[in-house]
Amino acid sequence: MTLGSLYEHAAAINVCVKHVMLPTGMQGRYLDDIRTIELAHQLSGGSEICTLAHELGHAIHRHRHSTEQTEREADEIAAQLLITDEAYARAEKMAENHSFIARELGVTPPILYAYQRILDRSRYHRLRALQVEVREYSFTLTKEIA
Template identity: 35%
Template sequence: MTAPRSEAPELPISSPTLSDLARIASDLDVTLHMAHLEHGVLGFYEPSEARVYFAFGLTYAEQRSVIAHELAHVYRAHECSTPSAERDADTLAAQLLIEPEAYAAAERLSPDAHHIAEALDVTVDLVHHYREHCIQRIGSRTYGRQLRGRFTNQIAGMLP
């Protein structure tokens, strides 16, 4: 089992594009493959092949969200799907794709998760996960639950 990387470069200025995610995959020594997958399967990481597969026909937001989720599995060296590994991958994907300032700006326009997902080019499920696991509301204030360090800083260092 490969240990996660530990360096902590600077944060990205903006949320990664698909090209950025492809560069991240390359830096993690995996390749991205669009494929026809089983019904209901949006993506998966195959460690033995060093490949991340994502379903043919996904929207841009779905591609970003699925690829970021699967790259989180790569980064954490998850070798099987467990509830804990899936939650961890969702959290890391949300931290990578959702900039707190952009989230706050979108939420000021409308607190609706669909609106926020569309504004941020992520899935509604990722917005819900971000709300539940990455931020905390105390009164009228919102705080990050975790430092945007570990994963996001490492991945950000892979961006140009």
């Protein structure tokens, strides 16, 4: 997703995005009471895209506080906005190194890890569904043989 489309997404969910001076080390924050994302004024390029996508995650979930859980949730939204299955598969084929894959995808390592968590959950659910199918098929075969 491009920076422009992230700004459009923010506007579509009635969230204002501003570039402001933030405390040292802070790249962005979401203020739910005024539906505003504040980005550090010096952000540009990939840093701006990743930070805006992460803060949009907070806005989508209407987070009011930063906790380990809310940060994970925001990273997972950012991952869904920024990483496609096809792009991830291409990057993963080039190397298994997480730093390389994150750079190749233009995302931060936490956003890459969030994408991998989503992927793992998806694979787990597909595997569980397949196991249920196999059990049901085996049960049907057993009934037919008996």
